Amino acid sequence: MEGSRATHLIQVITVLAIRTTQQMSPIRPDLQERLWIQSHSGFKEWALTVGRCHQHLKPRHGHQNREAEKEEEEEEVLRHEGDKCQNEPQLIQRQGTLPEGKSSSSWSYNHGIIMSVFHPRLGNRIFNKVFPLWLYWAHWADLQWHLQRVTPGHLVILSLAITGASGIRNATETLQEMGSLLAEHLTPGAHWSWVFIKGGRTISEVGVLHSQGDAHLHTQLSLQESPYPTASNTLEKSRWSYCETVGGMGELCDEYNPSFLPIPEAPHLDKTAMDMLSKVPVIITAGNRQQYLYYTLTSLLAAHGSKKSNVLVVVGGKPHLTLRLLDLLSLEYVSLPLKGNRNLHLFNYYRQVFLLVSQKFAHAPAAIFLDEDVEVSKDFFSYMSQTLALLYNDPTLYCSNGFSASSGTRKFTDETTIRRGSVQVEWGYAVTMEFIKEILSTWKMKETNTLLYDYHIYLNIRGDRECLFPEQSRTRHYGMGINTAAELMEHHNFDSNLVQRAPIRLQNVNKLEINQWRSDLSMKIHRATPLVKNPCDGDFLPEAPLNSSYVFYYRLDHSAVDGQTPDQYQYFHTNNCLGLWAASEQGHHEGVTILRFAKEASLYLVGVPYSSYSHLKPFHIPLWDVDTITDTEFFKMQNTTIHKMDIKNSNTTTEDVLHKFVIVKW
Structure with a gap:
């Protein structure tokens, strides 16, 4: 070649x-x-x-030796x-x-x-x-x-x-x-x-x-003429009958090493955790992607504290193979009709899901939601059991996310740490039944100003409430489907390393209550060592940090569009330099974004004057301002290599894919 x-x-x-x-x-x-x-x-x-x-x-006639026959x-x-x-x-x-x-x-x-x-x-x-x-x-x-x-x-x-x-x-x-x-x-x-x-x-x-x-x-x-696998019972006959009609199902249809049916019961958590989870339904939203759904269900049902009786799969439409799979796995499901054209039918579907949950589980304190293409950690239910009480009792919260909103490409994570911030419900989340009813009372059956139902909830319903989220993710969105925001997914989701062990005891959950959180955060920022260089410089973050806390003050105005959210332009450039989520203003707490860049060291990015913590900036510390820096400094920000991917297709040249980079550029 x-x-x-x-x-x-x-x-x-x-x-x-x-x-x-x-x-x-x-x-x-x-x-x-x-x-x-x-x-x-x-x-x-x-x-x-x-x-x-x-x-x-x-x-063929007669007899011959094996070598000649071969x-x-x-x-x-x-x-x-x-x-x-x-x-x-x-x-x-x-x-x-x-x-x-x-x-x-x-x-x-x-x-x-x-x-x-x-x-x-x-x-x-x-x-x-x-x-x-x-x-x-x-x-x-x-x-x-x-x-x-x-x-x-x-x-x-x-x-x-x-x-x-x-x-x-x-x-x-x-x-x-x-x-x-x-x-x-x-x-x-x-x-x-x-x-x-x-x-x-x-x-x-x-x-x-x-x-x-x-x-x-x-x-x-x-065509192959070898015998079919032995089916010793009705369930096994159903399995192999199903496998004649659908492919790519992994171990479910592997004739040499098939998965066990029925799916074994997951290990239990302690009594306190199981009691907390016992009345909380787990809702899986699904369509006709059976391969994703089976993988998600097996990871979910293997998570410590999972209860099969709590799981309800809500299927959009009546895809025959999806319903057969759920029958095979003996899981409860409900089929909802899909109405509307284009993206509107997804909005209608998710609204119907919330309506169904509010009616079927009217007395439940909360519900956990997962899409069909979300893998969960073994610690997923342990994490939820430890955060639900705070979600119930703190009116400044509206959800608990299993996905890490602080995902990025240049950070360390601690699996025992949990944070709070302004983010939308993401991949694997819990909301209270009261909030579901609030969604339904506010969400009208018409086109909205967003393309995604979860962003609609974030933008139009949540107000100024925040979500809890782990520093190291308990869920991972792996399914592509019709996802066209593939660059964003590759930059962030692929780096989301799931917590692999369970159960894990979270640190200081009580300190996430809003007053305690603000007090602790203020103290950490006040004591932090300031950094003042271009955040895109390769040596911006100390390689051998001497302290546990660092702070970077940068200019961040209120958005000229709504006067409430941070200015997207300023937020993007600073967070993008450090490999943090920058495609929207989400991920911050009142204008503060936290990055753990070493095992024992964190950086607090404080946006001034937007942040309620702006008053902590010492007078003598300069404010980094993307609008006033030199062209040379701005060039560093535009050409940061933190987000450059390791492209292994040796035959691909710059000329071949240049237009693709331009198309997906933020």
Whole structure:
């Protein structure tokens, strides 16, 4: 792949393997059922056609030694891989192609890497998803996630549609480990198709690496004839029946190492914690993404203190496979109709969820909410049990988040520390029933000034109330779905290391009550050592801190838009330098943002005059002001390297992806 030939020639490489660790067809009848596969990967169009056909095999006679038999088998495989079907293929699946009148630049559907999974015995398609790697950020991780959850022995077809190799990035490592020879050589303009057995052999791999040419693939393979797993009871029969229709379910459908059903009960917490949680329902909002939902449910039900009887899954619409999964797992669920067009139907759905919870659990003190693509730590319920009482008793709070609102790329975390601040409900949160009723009384069934329901609650309903959140996250949002804010997700969510042990005793929860919190914070800021340099300088934070507290005073005005929130421009530049969440003004407490940058050292960023703690700034300490600094200093802030990602796709050049950086730039 190296040298001038790889640079100047149109390279089309086809790989046909003749051996496999998991033979697709150990039995060879005279009439063998086969899959007929044709793939077209190109810049103007993409297409996949899969059909089922029969082929007559040459009969074998007499006896022979094993070595001769082995050689004949290998020759027969090679001979029949390219043979034509004896009958017209019966169409199973046809998809792709660019719609009439559409240009590739304006057409995003089926634009990236398309992954299709077929059942090895039945030949039916059981999974299909488009990974929009042309967006460059984060979706490569979603591709990895799904590849890792394909059942061993299943047939996988991957194809590049239109464009997309520029964002394949770290996924190349997974593809190489699975047997691809071309993945590491894919350039942003490449086209490629790969047909392989998960855990076994490559059937065919074709690529055009250095041109705008199209890649065509045409191959056949036999359907598997090995026996089905033994089903000793009705539950196991239901499992394997379900696995015939849906793929990418991980251990649930792994015939060699299946997960245990029913899901085992999680370890209990102490009596005080279990009593605190006993009357709090856990609501999972779900749709038709069964792979995400199963992973979320298994992590949730494994968390210490989890009670299956407290879990209610609220499904948007009636996706058949989702409902079958919940029946298989014996979980209670309710299906709600989806109303409205575009984003409005999501607003309507979540409002219906809150309405359902207020009616079904009218006497519950609070409810915990999770989306279908949120992984929880084993300590999730322990964390909630220790924060609920404060949520009930402090009227300046409106939620307790399991996700860390202080997530960033340049910090240490302490799993026993909890904070409070102005943030929206995030991935895995608890709110009181009183607040749910307040949401319903305020939330009208019409378009709002936001795109996301949780930001609507933050902006229009919460007032000046704050949320509790841990310094080290108890939840992680891993699912991409239709997420187009992929750069933000990669910068922050991927660095959210979940607490791995449980239970953990939180420190000084009582000191989070608003009066105690303000008193303690004022004392820490007053005693802190001031820092005055450009926050984007590499040596801004001391490498070997001598003190436990540092403070940085920077100019932060009230927003000219609403007069209430911080000025976004000023807030962004300072927080972005330090790798903190900067896409919105969230994460602060009354204008103070806290960064733990060493194990025993924290930095307090105080925005003056916005912050109620502004009076603590000594007169002789200069105020950092992004509006008055020199062009050289501003250049440092604009070109900070803290957020630069480790891009491992060696074939990607600056010119290839420059427009992607511009598109997603804040």
